[in-house]
Amino acid sequence: MAADYRLDRIDRRILKILQAEGRLTNQALASRVALSPSACLARVRHLERIGVIQGYHARLDxxxxxxxxxxxxxxxxxxxxxxxxxxxxxxxxxxxxxxxxxxxxxxxxxxxxxxxxxxxxxxxxxxxxxxxxxxxxxxxxxxxxxxxxxxxxxxxxxx
Structure with missing residues (x-):
């Protein structure tokens, strides 16, 4: 993670939701964190770019x-x-x-x-x-x- 970047309340909410529901659409995610879809997508892409989000996977038994x-x-x-x-x-x-x-x-x-x-x-x-x-x-x-x-x-x- 970039040393100068601190996760704020919205970032943490996005991460909690995506961990539980990785297939959630950006539209639905944006609604749940009270952001516009474009602002939400920008945050998710930033979290991916700095390595906080490392991928999306299906959990298999x-x-x-x-x-x-x-x-x-x-x-x-x-x-x-x-x-x-x-x-x-x-x-x-x-x-x-x-x-x-x-x-x-x-x-x-x-x-x-x-x-x-x-x-x-x-x-x-x-x-x-x-x-x-x-x-x-x-x-x-x-x-x-x-x-x-x-x-x-x-x-x-x-x-």
Whole structure:
């Protein structure tokens, strides 16, 4: 986000609404935030341009898709130099099975969300992590059992 830009009350209202209803028309959004359609569209485009809004997506239920396994994988790298991290991040970017990755603090370096058809496919992919040249020291795998709470958006506070 631009360092000199502060989200105001209207920006925050727009973001709350779009997180909940990303398919809302500009006309309907403008009405709900009490702006003209052109003023509302200008604000949304500005929020997109400065990177506050990064995209629009459909939220899918992984259990209703023919995905197989959804795994959360904790990764500890052998080294922690910027070059080693960049090499690892470039490698996982190229893996379609890795659908989300976060560099985190604490006892692990990365938390990955991975989807594979079955345990055999995970075993093959796991060997790329451990036996390959990705610089991975250790991984811990957690299989998704169910989703008691689904991500619906970030909490947006009033200014």
């Amino acid at each position: 992984p259990f209703r898709l023919d995905i197989g396994l959804v795994l959360f994988v904790e990764v500890i790298l052998e080294g922690h130099s910027p070059e080693e991290q960049a090499r690892f991040e470039a490698a996982i970017e190229a893996m379609p099975e890795v659908v989300e990755a976060s560099h985190v603090s604490g006892d692990v370096d990365y938390l990955l969300k991975i989807v594979v058809a079955n345990m055999m496919e995970w075993t093959r992919l796991r060997e790329k992590f451990i036996g390959g040249d990705l610089g991975v020291d250790r991984i811990t795998t957690h299989a998704l059992m169910r989703k008691p709470k689904i991500f619906k958006g970030y909490p947006i506070s009033d200014p």
